[in-house]
Amino acid sequence: xxxxxxxxxxxxLLPAVQAAREAARRAQCANNxxxxxxxxxxxxxxxxCFPPGLIANWRTYYWGWSxxxxxxxxxxxASLYGTINFKSxxxxxxxxxxxxxxxxxxxxxxxxxxxxxxxxxxxxxxGSTPVEDFRVTNLTGVADSDVxxxxxxxxxxxxxxxxxxxxxxxxxxxDGTSNTLCIGEITGAPGRHPTDGPGWFQPTWxxxxxxxxxxxINGPGTxxxxxxxxxxxxxxxxxxxxxxxxxxxxxxxxxGGCHFSLADGSARFFSENIDYQLLRAITTRDGGEVVRQxxx
Amino acid sequence: xxxxxxxxxxxxxSLAFGRWLTFSMRRKSLLVGLAVLWMLGLLGAIGGCGRSSxxxxxxxxxxxxxxxxxxxxxxxxxxxxxxxxxxxSGASIxxxxxxxxxxxxxxxxxxxxxxxxxxxxxxxxxxxxxEYPRQQYLPKKFxxxxxxEVTIPPDKGTQTFNFDLKD
Numbered sequence: 230x231x232x233x234x235x236x237x238x239x240x241x242l243l244p245a246v247q248a249a250r251e252a253a254r255r256a257q258c259a260n261n262x263x264x265x266x267x268x269x270x271x272x273x274x275x276x277x278c279f280p281p282g283l284i285a286n287w288r289t290y291y292w293g294w295s296x297x298x299x300x301x302x303x304x305x306x307a308s309l310y311g312t313i314n315f316k317s318x319x320x321x322x323x324x325x326x327x328x329x330x331x332x333x334x335x336x337x338x339x340x341x342x343x344x345x346x347x348x349x350x351x352x353x354x355x356g357s358t359p360v361e362d363f364r365v366t367n368l369t370g371v372a373d374s375d376v377x378x379x380x381x382x383x384x385x386x387x388x389x390x391x392x393x394x395x396x397x398x399x400x401x402x403x404d405g406t407s408n409t410l411c412i413g414e415i416t417g418a419p420g421r422h423p424t425d426g427p428g429w430f431q432p433t434w435x436x437x438x439x440x441x442x443x444x445x446i447n448g449p450g451t452x453x454x455x456x457x458x459x460x461x462x463x464x465x466x467x468x469x470x471x472x473x474x475x476x477x478x479x480x481x482x483x484x485g486g487c488h489f490s491l492a493d494g495s496a497r498f499f500s501e502n503i504d505y506q507l508l509r510a511i512t513t514r515d516g517g518e519v520v521r522q523x524x525x
Numbered sequence: 526x527x528x529x530x531x532x533x534x535x536x537x538x539s540l541a542f543g544r545w546l547t548f549s550m551r552r553k554s555l556l557v558g559l560a561v562l563w564m565l566g567l568l569g570a571i572g573g574c575g576r577s578s579x580x581x582x583x584x585x586x587x588x589x590x591x592x593x594x595x596x597x598x599x600x601x602x603x604x605x606x607x608x609x610x611x612x613x614s615g616a617s618i619x620x621x622x623x624x625x626x627x628x629x630x631x632x633x634x635x636x637x638x639x640x641x642x643x644x645x646x647x648x649x650x651x652x653x654x655x656e657y658p659r660q661q662y663l664p665k666k667f668x669x670x671x672x673x674e675v676t677i678p679p680d681k682g683t684q685t686f687n688f689d690l691k692d
Contacts, residue, residue, distance in 0.1 A: 378659075423656070443613070444613070445612045445613040445614070446612065447627075447628060448613065448614075448615070448627070449614060449615050449616050449617070449625065449627040450600075450617065454627040454628055455626060455627030455628060456627070459619075460617055460619060464645075464656070464659070465597075465598050466597075466598035466599070466642075466643025466644055466645070466659055467643055467644060467645040467646060467657060467658055467659025467660060468645070468652075468656045468657060468658050468659050469656075471643075471658055471659035472643075472659060475643075475659065476600070476617070500579070501579070501612060501628060502579035502580060502611060502612055503612060504605070504610045504611055504612070505604060505605050505611065505612055505613045506605075506610075508612075
């Protein structure tokens with residue numbers, strides 16, 4: 230009798246316990262966002278600009294490293310940063326090896342795939358199988374309010390904080406750093422390499438680590454937003470990485486939304502029900518919108 | 526020390542506490558404690574564990590054709606417009622069909638509809654890995670400059686909206 234009662238009570242308590250554990254993971258994740266944004270600000274203090282979203286040469290497809298590489302010295306990872314030969318390419322010997330390292334600050338404790346391998350490039354492998362190229366990230370730079378992608382990247386509005394071949398300065402953030410998103414949370418999705426088989430598709434901290442907010446939070450292309458398993462990232466409409474960047478937006482496995490940090494260094498949890506226009510307004514750094522801070 | 530460890534009558538704290546907790550009392554307090562825990566658990570189950578309540582959403586499904594042909598690969602977006610406030614929603618289009626049911630579907634109200642279709646762009650040379658970029662090939666009047674609007678009524682159940690796009 231007593232055991233039965235205790236059993237029922239424990240069964241009733243379990244959801245509350247799980248909710249408490251999720252709250253703890255959310256706190257840890259928010260702290261990661263604060264650490265990374267603080268590192269971005271320390272970079273600004275040293276270089277008088279924020280790190281570029283990434284350095285890319287569009288004609289040759291020779292892309293380089295992302296903002297999350299350039300802030301490594303400010304995340305106590307100076308020795309890893311020192312191993313990178315920046316005269317190489319991000320995908321060639323000397324330039325690529327550091328991307329095999331998982332950086333704890335970039336990993337969300339609620340994401341079951343946090344810190345795992347992502348597929349990024351054909352004929353390129355650092356893990357044990359051909360689809361294991363770089364370590365994935367849950368922290369991605371906020372590039373744009375509408376368009377961001379491999380093919381469209383040059384045509385982007387470039388109205389966020391991190392995009393290709395440009396380093397934003399704090400004086401460029403005319404909407405105010407407290408009204409401008411800086412880094413957001415992202416997840417991945419299962420996919421398929423044309424010849425190497427199934428792989429995992431998620432932005433990596435090493436390169437091309439930017440995304441747009443026009444897809445909303447937990448949008449339909451994300452696994453938390455209900456992306457069906459019948460629709461893997463397989464490039465059925467052209468290059469599979471274009472598909473990944475075009476469909477997988479900001480998202481998380483925390484219930485009900487995801488984290489963003491603002492350019493002032495704070496980190497906050499944003500609801501997946503946030504108004505589309507409001508999300509646009511706080512994405513742009515220089516849009517001139519009037520926003521109420523109590524709304525987000 | 527004396528004051529902290531003794532009751533006013535000079536009886537040590539620990540001893541008094543042991544006398545007060547006779548066997549039956551101990552059992553009763555256990556039950557009371559469990560009842561309190563149960564209430565807390567019930568509160569957690571009711572208040573803390575559901576998905577945060579947002580705007581009402583409706584599952585929207587349908588077909589999409591372009592010049593009479595089903596769109597093999599694309600996406601449809603419902604962008605809140607006018608008085609409707611809320612998040613963007615949508616779905617991918619596969620073989621001319623879509624089903625917007627993520628997070629419960631599309632929020633109730635008026636939306637601007639954006640439809641895009643994708644294919645491999647073989648007019649440019651492939652990248653070093655032999656792959657062609659993805660190209661959106663529908664005219665802008667169906668996406669970036671779309672004026673198509675639908676109003677999702679606050680009904681239960683699935684709504685059907687078909688789109689037959691023509692140049």
